[in-house]
Amino acid sequence: MTTLKSKLHDDLIAAIRARDELRTSTLRLTLSAITTEEVSGKSARELSDDEVQKVIAREAKKRREAAEAFANGGRAEQAERERAEGELLGEYLPQQLTDDELQQIVARAVDEAKADGAEGPRAMGAVMKKVNPQVAGRAEGGRVAATVKRLLAG
Template sequence: MSTVKDRLTADMRAALKARDELTTSTLRMALAAIGNAEVAGKAKRELSDEEALAVLTKEAKKRREAAAAFADAGRVDQAAKERAEGEVLDRYLPRQLDDEALAGIVATALAEGGFTGKAQMGPAMKAAQAAVAGQAEGGRVAAEVRRQLGL
């Protein structure tokens, strides 16, 4: 079992004993998402820590988007619940880069690859995503790559 999954399970059990309903339900949901990812495809397999973190990142993004949608619809209580679930998931994710650090990493990745112009957007994104390594959302990375390529 991966260490991320072990930590989620242990924290879920602790939250269950402490009767912390929000944390318990959020961690159950996260473990279910990881379990679904493990059985997806042709053969059941154990996810690596990086793959488990990718699943958690996707779930946290879903919570942020749902919170924004509920807030726009005037459902403040539901938006607050989604934000709280996102905060629980954020405890398990790597710290996100600020805009200045992201710009520096993207600039280095683009310089090392010699990327210039619109035609090289795909390879430039691949290099930038590898350099960032999950410390920033793909949308932020894409926006920074576009800005630095002058698109």
């Protein structure tokens, strides 16, 4: 069975051979972040595919935030590079939920919470508890929270 980490490593070797500088540097940084995570506890350990996916998602989010910061600072070239790195990392993540799919999942959870007697802003925690396992890795937390707030307010 091929792990996600070994796939990243194989893709890095292929990128080096193909002289694909963007893919090479992005995968190197990501593998480095994974290694850092593996040795960060009391004892070194191998990360599971789910944990590797979380590291990749975190790295992709960093790229999106950096791209936004560079774009706002008038540095279009750097913003484009960060965006390209983020998209490249996205290839290793599960398919992200569309706004409609996310809204349907959250709407069901809001209905369930209301059936359990939780309503309004106070129901936020209850709804998030129901939604998070269903959307794990397929929608960013901020996006989920914004959708929950909007549907609870409405």
